[in-house]
Amino acid sequence: MAPILTSSKFTDRVTHLQPEGAYAVLARAQALEAQGRKIIHLEIGQPDFPTPKNVSEAGINAIRAGKTKYTPPAGIPKFREIIAGYAGNLRGLKINPEQVIVGTGSKPGLFFPTLALVSPGDEVIYPDPGFPTYEAMIRVAGGIPVPIPLREENQFSFDLDIFDAEISDRTRLVILNSPGNPTGGVIPVDDLKHIASRAIEHDTWVISDEIYTQLVYDNIEAHSIAELDGMLARTVIVDGFSKTYSMTGWRLGYMIAPVGLAERLELLITHATGCTAAFTQYAGLEALTGPQDFVSGMVTEYQQRRDRMLELVNAIPGLRAQRPQGAFYLFPNIKSFGLNAKQIATRLIEEAGVAVLAGTDFGAGGEGYIRLVYATSMEDIEEGVQRMAGWFRSL
Numbered sequence: 001m002a003p004i005l006t007s008s009k010f011t012d013r014v015t016h017l018q019p020e021g022a023y024a025v026l027a028r029a030q031a032l033e034a035q036g037r038k039i040i041h042l043e044i045g046q047p048d049f050p051t052p053k054n055v056s057e058a059g060i061n062a063i064r065a066g067k068t069k070y071t072p073p074a075g076i077p078k079f080r081e082i083i084a085g086y087a088g089n090l091r092g093l094k095i096n097p098e099q100v101i102v103g104t105g106s107k108p109g110l111f112f113p114t115l116a117l118v119s120p121g122d123e124v125i126y127p128d129p130g131f132p133t134y135e136a137m138i139r140v141a142g143g144i145p146v147p148i149p150l151r152e153e154n155q156f157s158f159d160l161d162i163f164d165a166e167i168s169d170r171t172r173l174v175i176l177n178s179p180g181n182p183t184g185g186v187i188p189v190d191d192l193k194h195i196a197s198r199a200i201e202h203d204t205w206v207i208s209d210e211i212y213t214q215l216v217y218d219n220i221e222a223h224s225i226a227e228l229d230g231m232l233a234r235t236v237i238v239d240g241f242s243k244t245y246s247m248t249g250w251r252l253g254y255m256i257a258p259v260g261l262a263e264r265l266e267l268l269i270t271h272a273t274g275c276t277a278a279f280t281q282y283a284g285l286e287a288l289t290g291p292q293d294f295v296s297g298m299v300t301e302y303q304q305r306r307d308r309m310l311e312l313v314n315a316i317p318g319l320r321a322q323r324p325q326g327a328f329y330l331f332p333n334i335k336s337f338g339l340n341a342k343q344i345a346t347r348l349i350e351e352a353g354v355a356v357l358a359g360t361d362f363g364a365g366g367e368g369y370i371r372l373v374y375a376t377s378m379e380d381i382e383e384g385v386q387r388m389a390g391w392f393r394s395l
């Protein structure tokens with residue numbers, strides 16, 4: 001008889017791992033739908049738009065042309081060159097192709113630099129609430145997670161007083177996400193300058209997760225900390241195609257790092273995934289060099305949805321939501337109702353048929369909030385928030 005595996009037989013680097021809350025809520029929503037319930041999905045953070053036709057055709061044509069073999073681990077040279085120019089122009093930076101490493105989505109751009117830079121016992125600062133992968137990758141690397149609260153009154157940027165108290169010579173890495181998940185907040189330039197000065201003072205690296213950098217509204221610009229003096233040499237920019245080009249299932253992203261670090265990251269790619277699918281890279285090349293009207297049209301639609309969801313949510317007595325500046329998330333404050341975030345999220349799906357995420361799915365700092373996604377139809381936004389309004393009134 002085979003031995004029963006228990007958690008004591010696994011290493012510390014995996015026993016702490018937990019599922020992402022979005023997948024657990026999605027599974028429950030699908031179970032309720034199988035019972036005949038109609039569930040409004042406001043929980044999954046992916047665009048509801050199809051991949052642009054020209055991009056899909058480029059991928060299909062690449063397969064037809066036999067582009068189905070291995071590529072260099074860091075990516076097809078022409079693709080790296082195009083990314084360097086595109087990403088540099090977007091941020092006002094001079095980026096060399098040798099700094100660009102292509103990956104299977106943006107998550108390798110988060111995990112692999114952490115593995116390359118963080119040794120056991122090193123401290124890593126990250127946003128709370130924030131993308132769950134941040135804490136996971138810190139712990140897998142053996143680092144010590146140091147969460148910094150995001151403040152609603154500051155567009156969900158870092159509490160800089162706590163940041164200053166926590167950063168030290170023990171801090172190996174600071175993780176930023178702007179525009180941010182789950183809050184939709186954009187870090188103000190003055191805050192970036194403050195963070196940069198402390199990073200330089202303590203000789204600390206930065207991973208800047210910029211996957212939502214083009215999804216910004218009201219003529220706001222999301223600046224990269226790498227734009228500031230002295231920061232490109234100590235920053236890893238992480239970006240990809242999932243959100244901007246609605247390519248979540250294509251698994252295509254990239255990291256931009258100083259050349260010495262990029263060489264180490266290429267080796268991690270070599271031994272972890274080998275390379276990114278060639279036809280996916282050709283689709284990405286078309287995304288960057290083809291017409292960009294899809295992106296501008298999608299952002300316009302998101303802003304309209306954001307405005308409508310914000311209007312409806314803020315009309316519910318007891319709810320209060322900041323106007324998100326980027327991404328496609330609303331992060332309403334639910335503290336007036338006397339229930340915790342998980343209780344409200346659970347009851348909303350079970351009793352109102354609306355799938356949302358508890359703020360605590362993104363860390364302890366998310367208590368008192370829920371996350372709503374407006375990357376869905378206007379009809380679902382209106383029906384979903386209407387259902388929520390009725391449920392909150394019944395409390």
